Amino acid sequence: MPENSIFKGNCNSCKFRSCLWSLVVFLMTGTLIIYSSTLQVSWPINLWTATSGSSNNSVTTSFDRCTVTYPHKYHFILDEPNRCHQESPFLVLMIPIEPYNREARDIIRKTWGKETKVLDKVVSHYFVLGLTKQGNGAEHIEEQLLGESQTHHDILQSDFLDSYNNLTIKTMVMFEWLSSHCPSTSYAMKIDSDTFLNVRNLVSMLLKAPQHLYMTGNVIRGASVLRDRNSKWFMPVSVFPESTYPPYVIGLGYVFSLDLPRKILEASVHVRAVYIEDVYVGMCMRYLGIPVTDPPNGDLFRSWKPLYTGNCYWTSVIVTLLQNSKQLLDVWESYHAQVQSGC
Numbered sequence: 001m002p003e004n005s006i007f008k009g010n011c012n013s014c015k016f017r018s019c020l021w022s023l024v025v026f027l028m029t030g031t032l033i034i035y036s037s038t039l040q041v042s043w044p045i046n047l048w049t050a051t052s053g054s055s056n057n058s059v060t061t062s063f064d065r066c067t068v069t070y071p072h073k074y075h076f077i078l079d080e081p082n083r084c085h086q087e088s089p090f091l092v093l094m095i096p097i098e099p100y101n102r103e104a105r106d107i108i109r110k111t112w113g114k115e116t117k118v119l120d121k122v123v124s125h126y127f128v129l130g131l132t133k134q135g136n137g138a139e140h141i142e143e144q145l146l147g148e149s150q151t152h153h154d155i156l157q158s159d160f161l162d163s164y165n166n167l168t169i170k171t172m173v174m175f176e177w178l179s180s181h182c183p184s185t186s187y188a189m190k191i192d193s194d195t196f197l198n199v200r201n202l203v204s205m206l207l208k209a210p211q212h213l214y215m216t217g218n219v220i221r222g223a224s225v226l227r228d229r230n231s232k233w234f235m236p237v238s239v240f241p242e243s244t245y246p247p248y249v250i251g252l253g254y255v256f257s258l259d260l261p262r263k264i265l266e267a268s269v270h271v272r273a274v275y276i277e278d279v280y281v282g283m284c285m286r287y288l289g290i291p292v293t294d295p296p297n298g299d300l301f302r303s304w305k306p307l308y309t310g311n312c313y314w315t316s317v318i319v320t321l322l323q324n325s326k327q328l329l330d331v332w333e334s335y336h337a338q339v340q341s342g343c
């Protein structure tokens, strides 16, 4: 488990903010239970009886959030069909993001997304999106995305509904896109939008990395499967019966050689999809018998920002999860200041 886990052995993805979230839910649930037992309020029956240790698959269909429609034929409605082939980048950064979050996209375009030639290697980025839910100004967002795509040529939008529980679909269509569009690219990275990325350190690491069957990032081993229905990462026994997950690389930022996407897609035909995307990639890797690799230095992929980031912090890491993408603007300045000061 990573160092920042609040609930040791409990919180499988262990992003700091997610653990906080779990804490809030935990406290709220506690309050609710006290409240409902005082008032003799009964819980909806199906919530409690739906799985109760059953291994009957049909039962799990009541757990919508655990159902992932993949494999399935999805289509890109905003695409860059030729760009990757033409540019032949060494490294492609794939950034899953919600359709409405233009602000975060623009901040990335102004910071690490604008580093397109690093250590003499071509680097490019694409944002990966699903569809906006109807209503909520969806039409306006679609229109804006079309304009953004025409201006920046970095939008890939597929026709599944964009939601937290569909992140596995997002990751899989990302693999589909990479395997069919980037024939001469060496590596790709899946990276969240609310992160700091040191592209130079990343390229530098990759120049010395294995070229085939390679995946690295913050590796988690022996994470417990959460059976508590109130957990953000609840997993029914019927969907995944083992008590621990296979080794996987935390989803906030993982890097892989470009021979892997096609193999992972082949594995996905045989491995039942789960909604926790990084765990699912780990399950496919185990099916393939390909181990995930620890980074050359344990501190390169960080799930939280330390309090003290002086002392050449930003020039020594590859990834750090931030509180939000706005924070990236300040962090980017600090990074440049550290570069200039000779870090």
Ligand SMILES: *[C@@H]1O[C@H](CO)[C@@H](O)[C@H](O)[C@H]1NC(C)=O
Residues within 6 Å of the ligand: 056, 057, 058, 059
């Ligand atoms: C699962 O449950 C359904 C409904 O209770 C039942 O019809 C079906 O036979 C069960 N399947 C298995 C494999 O137990």
Ligand SMILES: *[C@@H]1O[C@H](CO)[C@@H](O)[C@H](O)[C@H]1NC(C)=O
Residues within 6 Å of the ligand: 064, 065, 069, 159, 160, 161, 162, 163, 165, 166
């Ligand atoms: C995931 O996407 C599919 C396809 O668009 C959709 O039918 C489903 O409702 C979505 N699931 C969630 C939890 O958003």
